[in-house]
Amino acid sequence: MVTSVARVAHRHVDVEGVRVFYRESLPDSQDAPVLLLLHGFPSGSHQFRRLIDVLGAHYRLVAPDYxxxxxxxxxEGFTYSFDRLADITESFVERLGLDRFVLYVFDYGAPVGFRxxxxxxxxxxxxxxxNGNAYEEGLSDAAHSALTLNPKDPATDSVLRDLFTLEGTRSQYETGVRDTGLISPDGWTLDQHFLDGPGRKDAQRALFLDYHTNIESYGRWQSWLRKHTPPTLVVWGRDDPYFVEAGARAYLRDLPEAELHxxxxxxxxxxxxxxxxxxxxADFLDRAWT
Structure with missing residues (x-):
């Protein structure tokens, strides 16, 4: 039995002074549907490696690192905010000439993608x-507390230090999972490698303290959904400790035709x-691309 496995390119492109790394599958057809994969915290495009291998022979999957x-x-001196992450992602998309694609948002990918x-x-x-949230009811109490930290509160730095440790990173992968043996330790190990790099924790601290701008934007994103009614697939880990099941179901309020799993x-x-x-x-891409 012959299995189709994607060819994958690993490249950099210069965007507004940022050297953006990205992974891109190379399907046989130049007309293959395009899927832009936007990763979350504390991860990167590497979280999509297996998905790219599975689907990339038939679809063009593009996954940048923010x-x-x-x-x-x-x-040095780059301003870490969700607006700036969106600016760089927008310019990245333009540099690659992507003028139509299905947008995949996960975690931080939601605020970047909706912008x-x-x-x-x-x-x-x-x-x-x-698990890309756009509704206040989708925030657990723990998420709301962590994502609305007061920079002037002396406890803030302590909370963030704990979050940026290997234990904190690993817990994001394992919490809510029935069989943790299904999770490769490579994910959280690689995440922590990058988190421990020069200046990376400062960058993440700045993004956490900017997250309130996303919550404040939920209403505008919901209005966008109602106005443009994109075909939508909602796939959600219901035991997510941060973005809870109610956030998945909330999409149906603005997009009654959305598919929920x-x-x-x-x-x-x-x-x-x-x-x-x-x-x-795969089924969704085939239908959304027509």
Whole structure:
């Protein structure tokens, strides 16, 4: 039995002084549907490696690392905010000439992706949200506390120091997971490698303290969804300790035709449920691209 495995290129492109690293599958057809994969915290494009291998022979999957993440190199003095991450991602998309794609948002990918969608609705052929929150009811109490930290509170730095440790990183992968043996330790180990790099914790601290701008934008993102009604696939680890099941169901309020699939797993659902998620994505791409 011959199995189709993707050819994958690993490249850099200079965008506004940032050396953006990205992974891109090389499907046989030049007309293959395009899926832009936007990663979360504390990860990078490497979180999509298995998905790219599985689907990349038939679809063009593109996964960049944001400034402050993975292999992307940002200049000294770069301002770490979600607006700036969206600026760089927007310029990255333009540099690659992507003028139509299905948008996959996960975790931090939601605030980056929704900013992109607001600026360029014509680019969005469809939306896949995997634990990518856009509703206040989707925030657990723990998430709300962590994502609305007061920079003047003396306890803030202590909270963030704990979050940026190997124990904190690993817990994001394992919390809510029924069988942790399904999760490769490579994910959290690689994440921590990058987190421990020069200036990376300062970058992450700045992004945490900027997260309130995303919560304040939820209403605008929801209005965008109602106005543009993109074909939407919602795939959600229902035991995510940060972005809870109510956030997945909330999409149906603004997009009644959206497809909802709840999985018995945690935050990094692709790590445990790729066999279930990959066919859903493939089927969705085929339909959204027509």
């Amino acid at each position: 400034p402050g993440f993975g292999h992307t190199e940002a200049p 992109l969608a607001q600026r360029h609705p014509e680019w969005i052929a469809g939306l896949i949200t995997q 709840l999985l018995d797993t945690g935050h990094f659902a692709l790590d445990t449920h790729l066999p279930e998620i990959a066919p859903l994505i």
